[in-house]
Amino acid sequence: MILEIKDLSISFGGVAAVVDFSMYQEENKITGIIGPNGAGKTTVFNLITGIYQADSGKIYYKGRDITKLPAHERTSLGISRTFQNIRLFNNMSVIDNVKVPYVVKIRYTIFEEMLKLPRVLREEKSIDDKAREMLGYFGLAGYSNYKPKNLPYGIQRRLELARALMAEPELLLLDEPAAGLNPGEVEELMKLILKIQREKKLSIIIVEHHMELIMNICSMIHVLDFGKKIAEGTPYEVKKNRKVLQAYLGDEG
Amino acid sequence: MFYLKVLEITSLYTILVLGVYLLTGLTGLFSLGQGGFVSIGAYTAAIAYLKFHVPFPLALVMAILMGMIVGLFIGIPTLRLRRDYFLLVTFGFGEMVRASLLYLAQLTGGAMGLAGIPKLVGLPLILVSIIVITFILYNLKNSRFGRNCIAIRDDELAAASMGINVYAHKIKVFLLSAAITSYGGALYAFVIMFIEPNLFNWLESAKLIIITFVGGMNSLSGVLVTSMVYYSFGEFFRFVDVWRDVLLALVVILVTIFRPGGLFGSWEIFSGNLLKKRKEEAL
Numbered sequence: 001m002i003l004e005i006k007d008l009s010i011s012f013g014g015v016a017a018v019v020d021f022s023m024y025q026e027e028n029k030i031t032g033i034i035g036p037n038g039a040g041k042t043t044v045f046n047l048i049t050g051i052y053q054a055d056s057g058k059i060y061y062k063g064r065d066i067t068k069l070p071a072h073e074r075t076s077l078g079i080s081r082t083f084q085n086i087r088l089f090n091n092m093s094v095i096d097n098v099k100v101p102y103v104v105k106i107r108y109t110i111f112e113e114m115l116k117l118p119r120v121l122r123e124e125k126s127i128d129d130k131a132r133e134m135l136g137y138f139g140l141a142g143y144s145n146y147k148p149k150n151l152p153y154g155i156q157r158r159l160e161l162a163r164a165l166m167a168e169p170e171l172l173l174l175d176e177p178a179a180g181l182n183p184g185e186v187e188e189l190m191k192l193i194l195k196i197q198r199e200k201k202l203s204i205i206i207v208e209h210h211m212e213l214i215m216n217i218c219s220m221i222h223v224l225d226f227g228k229k230i231a232e233g234t235p236y237e238v239k240k241n242r243k244v245l246q247a248y249l250g251d252e253g
Numbered sequence: 254m255f256y257l258k259v260l261e262i263t264s265l266y267t268i269l270v271l272g273v274y275l276l277t278g279l280t281g282l283f284s285l286g287q288g289g290f291v292s293i294g295a296y297t298a299a300i301a302y303l304k305f306h307v308p309f310p311l312a313l314v315m316a317i318l319m320g321m322i323v324g325l326f327i328g329i330p331t332l333r334l335r336r337d338y339f340l341l342v343t344f345g346f347g348e349m350v351r352a353s354l355l356y357l358a359q360l361t362g363g364a365m366g367l368a369g370i371p372k373l374v375g376l377p378l379i380l381v382s383i384i385v386i387t388f389i390l391y392n393l394k395n396s397r398f399g400r401n402c403i404a405i406r407d408d409e410l411a412a413a414s415m416g417i418n419v420y421a422h423k424i425k426v427f428l429l430s431a432a433i434t435s436y437g438g439a440l441y442a443f444v445i446m447f448i449e450p451n452l453f454n455w456l457e458s459a460k461l462i463i464i465t466f467v468g469g470m471n472s473l474s475g476v477l478v479t480s481m482v483y484y485s486f487g488e489f490f491r492f493v494d495v496w497r498d499v500l501l502a503l504v505v506i507l508v509t510i511f512r513p514g515g516l517f518g519s520w521e522i523f524s525g526n527l528l529k530k531r532k533e534e535a536l
Contacts (some may be wrong), residue, residue: 049414075416087411089404091471091519100404104416106397110425116392124396167416 002027002171002203008047008057017043019227020057025171030197030204032214034238035224036247041207042084044224045173048205049081050074061171076104080169082160084176084207088148094159095144098131101167131166138162138192154185158192165196171203172196178210186210190217215239223247257376261444263484264379266461268437270480271386273461276430278470279399281406282336282423286327286343287461288453289350290320290431294438295448296354296361299370302443304360309373313439320435321428328427333420347455354450366449367442374443382440383477386433391473391521402426403471463501467508468515475517 003025010018018040025031033041046052048059050071059067066074080101089097106127108120135141138158148156157177164172177193178186190213197204208214214221215235223231223238225247231238238244269291276282298316301307307315331342354361361367393399401422404412413419442448468479487497508516 051410051414070418071413072416072418075414081414083411083414087408089407089411091407092400092403096400096403100400100412100417101415103397103401108397110393110398113396113398114389114392116396120392120396163415 001025002062003048003205004060005044005048006058006060008044008054008059010043010047010052010055016227018047018224021224021227021229022057023222023229023232025203025205026220027170027203028197028201029220030193030206030218032218032221033205033207033224034209034211034214034221038226039224040227041224042175043227045081045175045205045207048074048173049079072104075101075167075169078168078170079173080164080167080171081173082157082164082175082177084179086153086156086160088156088159088163090147090149092147093144094140094146094148094151095128095131095135097148097159098134098163098166099127101163102127102130104167134162134166153180157181157189161192161196165200169202171205174204174206174208176208177206178208178213186213189213193217259485259488261376261379262488263481264376264383265437265441265444266484267383267477267480268379268386268440269434270461270464270476271383271390272430272433272437273465274468274473274476275390275393275402275433276426277462278465278468278476279394279402279406280423280426281470282332282426283340283462284343284427284430285340285455285458285462286345286347286350287430287434287458288455289343289347290324290434291438291441291453292350292354292448292450293320293323294435295442295452296367296438297435298439299367299442299448300360303367303370309443313436316435316439317432320431320438324428324431325424328424332423332427344455347458351450351454361450364450366447368447370442370446370448372443372446374440379440379444382436387473387477394473398425406470460501463505466515467505469517469519470515471519472515472517472521474522475515475520479516 001024005021005023008018008021021044033044035041047054050069054067058065061077061079089100106123108123112120135144138161140159140162143151143155148159178189181189193204194217196202206218218235221233221235221238222229223244230243230247231241269287273287276284294316297319298312301312301315302309327346331339355363401417404415404417405419405422409419464480464483465476468476490497
């Protein structure tokens with residue numbers, strides 16, 4: 001078990017966004033979190049990554065309590081993510097975007113950096129190699145010197161994935177990776193997620209509206225509605241669940 | 254002689270602009286209190302030299318350290334805040350320094366200022382300083398430090414999620430900027446030979462920011478060139494007086510409309526851009 005969440009709650013100005021949410025994430029598995037708009041899915045991600053601090057409840061990562069850790073420390077422990085509304089660094093080239101998360105591995109000090117001492121050159125060289133390899137892996141090698149905002153949407157999505165993987169995570173959180181993609185691109189994305197999961201030995205949690213994607217690649221699904229978990233189980237079990245149908249289609253389900 | 258004087262003053266201001274480039278250009282933090290650091294640097298070095306007979310090089314080091322210590326006191330509580338609050342606090346800080354210098358008249362000479370500072374700094378030292386500072390900033394810009402700066406400027410939340418300790422990095426940036434600015438202030442005292450509490454108000458601090466924007470937030474060379482041009486222009490055309498600022502305002506408006514990325518965009522003189530491109534094409 002790589003991640004364990006126990007009774008996590010947070011509210012914003014009296015509105016309970018997430019209430020007593022618990023889940024387990026097994027290693028090398030893909031888990032989905034689904035639910036109607038405003039159900040609190042992204043909030044769960046923001047709690048896991050440390051953007052928000054929970055009001056109550058605990059988060060354990062590989063057995064360690066990370067509930068109070070700031071976001072950047074969680075990244076260096078091996079939790080990385082993508083964003084629902086793409087958040088690339090638009091004033092940086094594509095390759096520099098990918099280099100940013102490697103900050104968690106860099107060993108040289110700021111003083112060496114000021115004078116560009118050999119260790120800086122050496123490490124920067126290997127970072128450059130790694131970044132190019134990562135871009136190549138995602139078929140983005142041709143775009144290294146572009147600015148992200150000038151790239152097509154689908155490419156930007158893939159770039160976010162490449163950037164997230166540069167932190168060398170063990171747990172990857174994908175926030176609506178299929179949003180805005182056409183059916184062909186969704187098909188590609190599914191294959192890509194399965195491929196990186198297998199080749200990089202990742203545990204993945206996906207928040208998504210796209211049912212086909214969720215049902216096809218997740219081994220476990222959690223369903224949220226109004227901040228509460230209303231169901232969990234395998235795709236088959238969730239599909240049959242009355243509460244889920246009600247949440248999505250309304251009563252009389 | 255006149256030209257030498259102009260070049261001296263121009264280069265001095267350029268050191269201050271370099272401090273702002275790091276803070277505002279690269280990291281997106283707006284400070285209207287840079288004048289405070291100029292004064293702190295100038296007064297620390299001058300007082301150490303005149304009243305405590307500290308050797309000149311040591312006085313410079315003391316000015317830098319004092320700037321960084323004060324920077325730490327201002328930075329620790331405010332850099333966690335949103336950027337607009339940071340702007341307000343630094344504005345207040347600059348005015349506070351001015352008021353304190355007036356009030357501590359026994360040490361600082363109050364409104365009368367400090368006179369009798371020997372002219373120990375000439376053009377060579379200033380130019381060497383610019384080269385060294387530019388070298389350091391250029392190195393920082395092109396490795397982890399610079400990537401962190403730009404990431405924070407572009408999207409703080411994403412930067413934190415990508416493993417950057419945003420708060421700690423902002424403090425580093427602020428301290429380094431304070432060090433550069435205080436150093437510039439210390440040199441200033443030993444060039445002008447007379448300092449007074451109003452030597453650098455918030456409007457001057459704002460001008461440093463404007464120059465950074467006109468030159469281009471992503472271009473160290475752009476900021477250097479723009480700063481040299483603006484300040485030497487100011488010295489040559491003293492007779493146009495107020496119109497100087499009108500002209501600057503006009504340039505700012507034109508640049509923001511037609512070249513929002515600054516005059517130089519992200520172009521650098523010394524990076525061998527052409528060379529790099531050719532190499533990449535060959536690959």
